Amino acid sequence: xxxxxxxxxxYDVLSASExxxxxxxxxxxxxxxxxSINELAAKVLSSRSTILRLAKKLGFRGYTDLKYTxxxxxxxxxxxxxxxxxxxxxxxxxxxxxAQQTNFEPLINAIKKAQTLVIYTTGFTQExxxxxxxxxxxxxxxxxxxxxxxxxFEMVSTRLTSADLVVVVSLSGSVANVRDTITELVLNGVPIxxxxxxxxxxxxxxxxxxxxxxxxGLPSSYTQAERSMVGLNIILTILARKxxxxxxxxx
Numbered sequence: 238x239x240x241x242x243x244x245x246x247x248y249d250v251l252s253a254s255e256x257x258x259x260x261x262x263x264x265x266x267x268x269x270x271x272x273s274i275n276e277l278a279a280k281v282l283s284s285r286s287t288i289l290r291l292a293k294k295l296g297f298r299g300y301t302d303l304k305y306t307x308x309x310x311x312x313x314x315x316x317x318x319x320x321x322x323x324x325x326x327x328x329x330x331x332x333x334x335x336a337q338q339t340n341f342e343p344l345i346n347a348i349k350k351a352q353t354l355v356i357y358t359t360g361f362t363q364e365x366x367x368x369x370x371x372x373x374x375x376x377x378x379x380x381x382x383x384x385x386x387x388x389x390f391e392m393v394s395t396r397l398t399s400a401d402l403v404v405v406v407s408l409s410g411s412v413a414n415v416r417d418t419i420t421e422l423v424l425n426g427v428p429i430x431x432x433x434x435x436x437x438x439x440x441x442x443x444x445x446x447x448x449x450x451x452x453x454g455l456p457s458s459y460t461q462a463e464r465s466m467v468g469l470n471i472i473l474t475i476l477a478r479k480x481x482x483x484x485x486x487x488x
Contacts (some may be wrong), residue, residue: 240266240303241308243295255291258283262307270308274300323451325467331451332468333475335435343477344430344446348374348480351402354381361414363406366470373477376408377484387414394418399426406473407431408452408464411436419443432472434464448472 238304244259251259258281262269269277277300278288280318289300348354356371358364364385369385403422405412410433412419422429423443431444434452441447450468475488 238296238306240306241310243297243306246296246340247294248290251291251294254283254287257281258288259292266307270304270311291343294485325465328451328453328465328468329471331435332449332471335451336472336475339448344448344476345412345480346484347402347430347446348379349483351400353401354379354404355393355397355401356381356383356404356406357415358383358385359405359407359412362466363408363469364419366466366473367404367406369470370473370477373474374480377481379480379484387418390415391418394427395423397422397427399423399428402428402430404430404432405440405444406469407433407438407440408438408466408469409434410440411435412440415419432469434468448476 241263244263248256250361261281261384262277265280272280274285274288277283278285279287292300295303297306314452354374356367358367364383367383371381374381382393384393405419410431416439417427419440420443428446429440429444430446430448431438431440432448432450433440435449441449450466450472452464452466452468455463455465
């Protein structure tokens with residue numbers, strides 16, 4: 238929670254003098270981060286104890302905690318304007334263009350023949366979209382198991398053979414935590430299908446079947462970079478529909 242959010246929660250119960258102090262802090266955020274509590278009190282014609290009470294009323298443990306939050310707010314990356322709808326359309330179009338140029342038949346046949354179909358996901362968003370793929374496959378009679386977590390994947394992988402198929406749904410394809418497991422699967426002749434963002438990566442280099450999708454950056458007020466993964470939903474949906482077509486109309 239940033240400083241302004243703390244203020245909004247209690248603003249209606251603040252006194253006039255407390256609101257004046259808040260206004261001073263908001264207008265001089267950078268300077269306040271280096272002020273002692275006595276220095277701030279002098280600036281707003283108040284006292285040390287009054288500033289401390291205000292900090293606690295705002296929900297902070299003390300004045301130091303208040304300054305820490307101000308510093309964190311100032312360190313947030315600036316949001317660069319971007320054409321979000323344009324990027325969304327580009328993600329969709331590029332993923333569809335790729336799908337139209339891709340021969341899905343070898344992968345569809347591998348899914349049909351797989352005695353055990355495992356879908357492994359490397360993140361929360363990947364798992365959500367993969368669950369839709371899993372459901373659609375089950376609706377046309379293809380049993381599968383969807384798993385997440387390094388230890389779960391390692392345990393399941395020891396039981397797989399060349400008659401099975403592993404679909405790994407990732408963003409970057411670096412899969413740092415499960416590289417040993419991926420390598421072991423390849424050595425044991427277990428076919429892998431990678432589903433990743435466009436580009437060379439560890440996962441697709443070790444996969445027999447490969448699917449790609451387009452992502453784009455999303456502006457965020459958080460430090461961690463975010464990616465739009467609508468393209469992943471599209472490519473997995475296309476795979477599910479291709480499989481449905483093959484089962485219902487091609488046989």
